[in-house]
Amino acid sequence: MSQNHTNKKSHAIIIPYPLQGHVIPSVHLATKLASIGFTITFINTNFIHHEITKANPTNQTDIFAEARDSGLDIRYATVSDGFPVGFDRSLNHDQFMEGVLHVLSAHVDELVGNLVNSSEPKVSIIISDTFFVWNSMIAKKYKLINVSFWTEPALVLNIYYHLDLLRSHGHFGSKENRKDTIDYIPGVETMQPKDLMSYLQPTIQDTSTVVHRIIFKAFEDIxxxxxxxxxxxxxxxxxxxxxxxxxxxIFAIGPLFPIGPIDNKVATSMWVESDCTKWLDDKDIGCVLYISFGSYAHTSKDILQAIAHGLLASQVHFIWVIRPDIVSSADLDPLPDGFKEKIVGRGLVVTWCDQVKVLSHQAVGGFLTHCGWNSILESIWWSIPLLCFPLLTDQFTNRKLVVDDLKIGINLCDDEVVSEAEVAKNILRLMKGSMGEELRGGIRRVKNVLESAWEKDGSSQRNFDEFVRSVQL
Known part of the structure; x- marks a missing residue:
């Protein structure tokens, strides 16, 4: 596609939400726009920048240095989220979110004002994560085109968009939320309350939490x-x-993840990555289960131990990513005593890894996932069927897409209690049974849809081109 539709070069500011799962697609959006001639100024928080450069020490000052060497005009800035870099955001989640809600905007406002007044080419567009509550305020103040970037499925956006319908029908925000089928949201045939995002689930009584306040404000602002x-x-x-x-x-422009050479030049990982390639090279095709619960959500020690015992009982090969803070920053070893000794040769436990590199390896045949949207898209791309265990927020709704709608995965557990026997049974169904073969056929068909989207006349390419034309008029 041509670089511009006008003689004037477009300059967009991109601001991701300060969580790794939001930073990753924002980085790939930045490189995609820059590759067709946009000037991009990408803004991370000081904390996100600190964690990325600590885990990837090559580019200490600018994560886009290599991409810029490739000819892309991507500038980089950081801003305070209101807390010192050493503050434990994981352990103090609500306090951190209060800062994101009330304090971050003042720092962003100041930085955007400076960029608008001093940058060449002149800034004309701001692309900010939908979960920020101040996007329209800053866009209006500096006369910028206001672009909201949604990093999750359209289904989740649509449910939040129609939150008033859930309230008026008594499925959310009531003293006792209804538990029957939801069949009145435009664009959604039917869904069960258990498939709503965790903050809208029937069990939620207190809707005054900081996350609820962020959701309510963000979905008015959008x-x-x-x-x-x-x-x-x-x-x-x-x-x-x-x-x-x-x-x-609305422009659907996915999938946005690292599949091109430029994308891979930008560090986004907040943990030091273990290289699992050698270990995988010694394994048979499709025999390894990859397990990761993402970069943000937490779970309990009891659940991790039940999964560990189920893994032992299943006898399958596996790589398990266990973040140091997955239970709590104060509990760094949540696995059963003696677990690591029992899995020598059969299993590998790491604190983090390059997920795309693992999923693309021929030895990997299944993915036990929290159902983060980045993980789902990557798994589809590499034709790896999913074993679903949602933990938080959109992951429950994403699970519905995977299991019920796209039919490319199964549930780890059908009951609320995670049992060793059910974990082992469903691991074997995915990895060794006829169900696994059926799912692999289904996921290959969905992969074709993803691949076609970015071909010359594909839907994502057309939508991307139309969006570019719209903001450059």
């Missing part, structure tokens, strides 16, 4: 966006996107 970009593929969520498009211009 209605003022000039454009909404979504990291999904139109064909995967056609009816939902058509519904949303009736309200505002």
């Amino acid at each position: 209605k003022h966006a000039d454009y909404i970009l979504i990291n999904t593929v139109q064909e995967l969520e056609k009816n939902t996107i058509l519904t949303l498009n009736k309200n505002q211009p």
